[in-house]
Amino acid sequence: MKKTNAVRILDKHKISYELLEYEVDETDLSADHAAKKAGVPLERVFKTLVARGDKTGVMVACIPGGAELNLKKIAGISRDKKVELVPLKEVQQLTGYIRGGVSPIGMKKSYPTYIDDSALRFDSIMISAGMRGCQIKIRPEDLLKTVSGAFVEIANIE
Secondary structure, three states: OOOOHHHHHHHHOOOOOEEEEOOOEOOEOOHHHHHHHHOOOHHHEEEEEEEEEOOOEEEEEEEEOOOEEOHHHHHHHHOOOOEEEOOHHHHHHHHOOOOOOOOOOOOOOOOOEEEEHHHHHOOOEEEEOOOOOEEEEEOHHHHHHHHOOEEEOOEEOO
16 A cells, blocks of 8 residues: 555654555545445544635635534634635645545645544544545544644534
């Protein structure tokens, strides 16, 4: 397996993690698909979304696979009046990662990172390793340390 930026950063900081690889379906890059293929409950697979606030600029949100980002909540937390998801065509340019493989760790630049506080219910969660078909199993607290983020309530969980 090729080491991604995310994996190299975790190794550098001596943070414990586990890699889970699965077969990629280019027509279904959803968190639901990743959860099924990796054999993990969907609420433990956190997708990484890139958003932009009208005042603070680009930010990253990690929310459970089955949830939607609450744009009003993240706007309040980031002190923006309005936050919108970044168009898909800009994601790779901003992060260095392609859709379906965006990791909150090891982006081109360091952006404010908000992790939904539901992650704290689990001893470990899954995040993208920075490429399609590979997930990192990591303790939520270790993810927080790595990205210098904050646990906040930002997801509309069904």
